[in-house]
Amino acid sequence: MKKIVALAVGIIAFSNGVNAQNESDAAEAAPKLTGLKVEAAAMVDEKRKLTQEIVDSLFSFSELAFQEFESQRYLTDMLEAKGFSIEMGVSGLPSAWWATWGSGKPVIALGSDVDGIPKSSQVPGVPYRKALVEGAPGHGEGHNSGQAVNITAALAVKAIMERDGLPGTIVVWPGVAEELVGAKAWYARDGRFDGIDAVLFTHVSDSMEVSWGQATGTGLVSVEYTFEGQSAHAAGDPWKGRSALDAIELMSVGWNYRREHLRPLQRSHSVITDGGDQPNVVPSKASAWYFIREITADHIRENFATLQRVAEGAAMMTDTTVSRRIIGAAYPRHFNKPIAEAMYENMRAVGMPDWSDDDQAFARVFQEYMKADEITGLKTEIEELAAPREEPKSGGSDDIGDVSWSVPTVTLRFPSNIDGRTGHHWSSAIAMATPVAHKGATAGAKVIAATMIDLLQDPDLVESAWTYYREEQTANESYVPFISADDPPAIDKNVEIMATYRDELRKYYYDPSKYETYLEQLGVEYPLLTGPDSE
Ligand SMILES: [Zn+2]
DSSP: OHHHHHHHHHHHHHHHHHHHHHHGGGTTTTTHHHHHHHHHHHHHHHTTHHHHHHHHHHHHOOOTOOHHHHHHHHHHHHHTTOOOOESSSSOOOTOOOOEEEEEOHHHHHEEOHHHOTTOOOOOOOOOOOOOOTOOOOBOOOOSHHHHHHHHHHHHHHHHHHHHTTTEEEEEEEEETTGGTTSSHHHHHTTTTTTTEEEEEEEEEEEBBEEEEBEOOOOEEEEEEEEOOOOOBBTTTTTGOOOOEEEEEHHHHHHHHHHHHGGTTTEEEEEEEEEOOSSSTTSEEEEEEEEEEEESHHHHHHHHHHHHHHHHHHHHHHHHEEEEEEEEEEOOOOOEEEHHHHHHHHHHHHOOOOOHHHHHHHHHHHHHTTTSSSOOOOOOOOOOOOOOOSOOOOOOOOOHHHHHHHHSSSEEEEEEEEEOOSSSGGGGGGGTTTHHHHHHHHHHHHHHHHHHHHHHHHHHHHHHHHHIIIIIITTSSSOOOSSSTTOOOOTTTHHHHHHHHHHHHHTOOOTTTTSSSSHHHHHTOOOOOOOOGGGG
């Protein structure tokens, strides 16, 4: 009985969306499309338990870039059991994988990131700082939720395709090492998107949103410089030494002076990855790792060339030698207009999750603890379809940019997190294994499933997506990747950190056979509305 009510509500919601398109030749196909979307939404609802288990499991694995092996095993085992064929370790990335089901056109590829953030281990559902494993990585961005969106949608649409004998191919792929923008440019370089008609990408947010054209934010080159000099006794005969660490420090000073004279839209930041061994040995080797971000590809290249000269200047001043290694790359993102418009209509039909009073109370307590500008609770309205900004705005990057220049692509931002958090921080993990994350992922899966149905059943959409890609997006700008044909992926990154923490984290892996939710396993009541003082 409940299901029939839900279907009826769904039909009303979806017919709003379709009518808004106002296309007379679509009128005949519209009721069938709407019916399939309503069915897919109902199937997504039926898979809520699976969605929650994926969200909670990936949260508990807490894996950093290039080391997403537990996530890989868990997700590929699941997809293989559901009939997908699996390719492991694609593009020279051992933790990557590619899952494919179906045959023929269109080929729809669903992507989402899976990696976490260093030192952001956090007990979920506790609205204040409480590490699960002190010092360990965690999901301080919320990348544990996107594969749940995609896989839930893929399984719902696959069931419909099987039942109705619909042609088409579904690909599910992971953004491994997104936090280091270390994989997608390599996938693109290796032709992983050849023959794919459209990419639907999903990313966690506190809102439901889709955009077209150039996205807000930057692209970047991530590069590590290594200087080599001469060691010597730092007190006995320091004049014999040539310090690689001096070069690192001079490079930093040089770049920081130069930053005053760069366009304000740039963002650049660095860490010293090797500062030498001990003070009484002049460091013969030292390394620093830079992110060079800008709004356009040309400006990124220009600033990278400036950084290179600063590095060479530092080497000259210290009589050391310098070499560099590309660690990551992200092209400025450009999203597809026709697909974004179709997705937006589906977002309007699906709407925001039906938050409970408990969810809202939890969000407000979290926002108070985080000293958020406004205590607004969880959002209840979707965002308007976002067109390109007239004035570009700086900010973060995502290597989905490289994908977006290879094939028509959009990113769905789905509402699994709470506004008021700090990015790349333990506060971004707090909601990510709670009902807020689960409901946001279910809503996102409905939008993805409906947009897959549009792509499967409306050949005009695929056609117009490619027309936009050819005649608008790439008419005056072409994709010239930041990585070369032989830059290897930086798969050695994070090996040591994961080796340090994995055994301890393993004690907290979510066991869905014993516990309904991860919160239950950890003994966290929901909603917990008290502060740290109550402990
Ligand atoms: Zn992200």
